[in-house]
Amino acid sequence: MKLKLALIYDNECPKLLPTAYSQTYRDMFLALHAPFEQTSHYVKDCSAKDIDADVIVIFDIHSSHHIEIEGLAKHPAVKYTYFNDPHQQEFTGRYIKGPEVHKLGAEQRTHRAIDRGVNFIICPYQEGYYEHIAPHIGPDADDMLFWFPPAPSHKRFPLRLLPLERRRHKILGNGILHGGNGAYDFREWAYSQPETFYMKHAMERPAVPKGIEYGKLLCSFAASLALCDWYVVPKYQEIPLSGCVTFAQYQMDYRDMGFRDCQNCFFVTKENYRDRALAFLNSREDDVYYQKVATEGRKLIETKWTAECFAEALYQHACNQIQRINTLTQGVEL
Incomplete structure (x- = not known):
């Protein structure tokens, strides 16, 4: 029973x-x-x-x-x-x-x-x-x-199988920046870079999709940023689950979850972000390598971390x- x-x-x-x-x-x-x-x-x-x-x-x-x-x-x-x-x-x-x-x-x-x-x-x-x-x-x-x-939940991402070539070939930056405790210092820097397609968070701009609609927003982009100085906040899981290429700030928990650089995500720092972002942005929209990285990240979340x-x-x-x-x-x- x-x-x-x-x-x-x-x-x-x-x-x-x-x-x-x-x-x-x-x-x-x-x-x-x-x-x-x-x-x-x-x-x-x-x-x-x-x-x-x-x-x-x-x-x-x-x-x-x-x-x-x-x-x-x-x-x-x-x-x-x-x-x-x-x-x-x-x-x-x-x-x-x-x-x-x-x-x-x-x-x-x-x-x-x-x-x-x-x-x-x-x-x-x-x-x-x-x-x-x-x-x-x-x-x-x-x-x-x-x-x-x-x-x-995978249920919030019904479009997660959409291939990268059918998405906007940009790196989305969308998240809270306030807090004053240092948790989002790198995020704030990365969002200000020209390689990032920055979109204000729903708490700052109500017209931005949130809740259930947020999954659809992520699935419309080929890549997105999962950045936090402290923890693997929800974006670390939502972004790969949506089928995006995940550009992530390194966290021990992410490693323990099974994420590996250049295999199912890309770990970024202030020193390498521009090079890694440009390499992606200048690639073909149907690039097999980036599609494989995105797919492997999605599968890892689907099978272990939903x-x-x-x-x-x-x-x-x-x-x-x-x-x-x-x-x-x-x-x-x-």
Whole structure:
């Protein structure tokens, strides 16, 4: 018999709404339903006694949903919680055009997870986890990490098989530039280069496609830039999944995902960007080499790193944990 899932989340979280400019986290949330026999939802204070589930996932991306569930720590289900932005500091304020929010900092969110009896922390960024979260966990930090990068659904990219020769032969630069924390310094530089076809982000220019339509935008370009000084943010997965040639800023997580320079992506720096960009822009639109790089990148995401892959990986992980617990319990009884 398949496992039962309980999802605990904020149904007003901007990242989970159909109107969100980025649909990746919503993709992951929705995909979680498929592998399980049934899914129950909890958005308000309740008692753990009311939760009929083998697996509990607290899908609270920024630790800003302050739901109280009495007795949660003692519930026998395998419990996961999602931590995006592990560097996050405590913040009270308001989302842009959104509700008021109180986000917990790294230490607070970690202690709350432990108090809730959470077994595993789903974190999309390994380096960020070990720098900001692990110190508050201690020796169990390795065992508690369930790493999976931001994972878009292939369903949002129906045109991903469109060959490069039928796309705009340009390198798209489209992403947030603000932040003030250094995460997008290289991105800002690259977007200003003449080789880049820069398009303002949807948060700065509402007419730019976002959400579900963003996939169609990516699929209309032959290449695009995945750039962040810190993490493999959603663009690192969305761009190759769309069938684009991916020009990426190097990240350890990208390497661990299986991305290799000149095979399924191109790693770029300030020193080599112009040469690599011009080599692509001056190539034939039906160039076999660049098509192969794009295809290999797409296939890697399709087979290992989509939202559907995330859901299956978590389901299998939970099955393994339950089997291990049952084996240990039987051993004690014997």
